[in-house]
Amino acid sequence: MQNIEAFKAFLSKPQRVVITTHHKPDADALGSSLALASYLKKKGHQVHVITPTDYPDFLRWMAGNDEVIIYNENQQDHCAALVADATLIFCLDFSSLDRINELGAEVRESKAKKVLIDHHLEPEDFADFVKWTTEAAATAELIYELIYDLGDESLIDKSIAESLYAGIMTDTGSFHHPNTTKNVFRVCGELVGLGADTARVSKLIYDSNSVDRIKFIGFALSERLTVIPELRTAYFVISADDLKKYHSRTGDTEGLVNYALSIEGIIFAAVIIDRTEAIKMSFRSIGDFSVNTFARKHFEGGGHKNAAGGKSDESLEKTVSKFEALLKDYKKELTTTIVEYAD
Structure with missing residues (x-):
């Protein structure tokens, strides 16, 4: 993030935060969202995670899952109110607002500062703060780096580390894909050192089939x-x-x-x-x-x-x-x- 100092200054005061991610969230989308939410709560911010749709049951083990608000006909007004009231909105793991369905228009119209953290091609220009690169294998990799750049690596506990590890593991195809870089292994090594149980995460993601x-x-x-x-x-x-x-x-x-x-x-x-x-x-x-x-x-x-x-x-x-x-x-x-x- 080029303007990291300005972003850090903005986060120095309590914010009303909404975190959202793409339609049908996968492990990277949800893991990044819940890990970031847990970190921001530790910093004293009020945080809500809103997903545009439901997501797979095999992701529900992630810490913070019980507090996720799924945007549907029963929650539309509540979600709209949270977005309208927010002072800071994080958009994770998607490059354009149409990827969050009806939420896109509400996020666009919100007066909140907006943060885009993503690794997909051709990002839409709507955010005030941007951490974006196609060289990252996963958004979870970027979330780890952001927390590190903010000087708060010590706030990454076991649950945050496992959510981030799940995102990187799945977006690299269990480290099979060409996006498995030296930095991927470095970040995953740090996450293991911070408590991530790799065998447990792999079991929960891949061995929970009906x-x-x-x-x-x-x-x-x-x-x-x-x-x-x-x-x-x-x-x-x-x-x-x-x-x-x-x-x-x-x-x-x-x-x-x-x-x-x-x-x-x-x-x-x-x-x-x-x-x-x-x-x-x-x-x-x-x-x-x-x-x-x-x-x-x-x-x-x-x-x-x-x-x-x-x-x-x-x-x-x-x-x-x-x-x-x-x-x-x-x-x-x-x-x-x-x-x-x-x-």
Whole structure:
């Protein structure tokens, strides 16, 4: 954060703080939000965490979860009042206000000072204070650095450390992705030193599956996976009926796209899901093929070079047809992309 001293001075007085994060929060979004909230409360600020939607049950172990306010029809007025009354609003793990749905307009109109902390491409210019870089693997990495830069590393306790570790662990794909840098290991090492139990966090995140979710994954792998070797592409198409059949809950489809990307020779993977209100899409890639560009250009989305999302307001069938047609347009890029790994 370039104006860290001005920000530190602003935080020297008690503030009414709202922390919000993107639609369908993942471990990085929620972990960053709850860790920051816990830290700010220790500093004497009044803090509320508001999420635009619900989030997976396997994240509810994080300290502070019981106080999260989910923006829905029963809480809209309450959330609006908190945003309007806030003197400081943190926007974590998203680059534009449309990523927080109806909350976006309320945050934009608020007279509060706004802070953007994020690592996604092309951030919207709306914040008074910004800590942003695409070189960070996770927003949780940036939250740790912010607390450190403010001179308050001693305030990071076990619960804060574990929430931040969860965000970094998941956004690096358990340290598998190319965004796993030297700084990632340095920060995680510090978090372990501050009390983070890595085995516990991994167990809570990855080993809390319901029987329905395991059966759904098996069904998706056997019945809904399409592989196109000549285009180095694999993708899942999941209907609303599929989700209903397996009693799908928020988070049950998370990580499915990685199964497609794990296939030998595949560099582009997608999951296309009928969420009824819209068709939601997740994209992953290996090497120089930019799914961020693909999502922004064709499916009103974006994200990172190798991990992005998108959506479509057309039917599932039309969306899949459009996607398959686009693959042919990108044939040269898909077939010539070089992926190199050291022996």
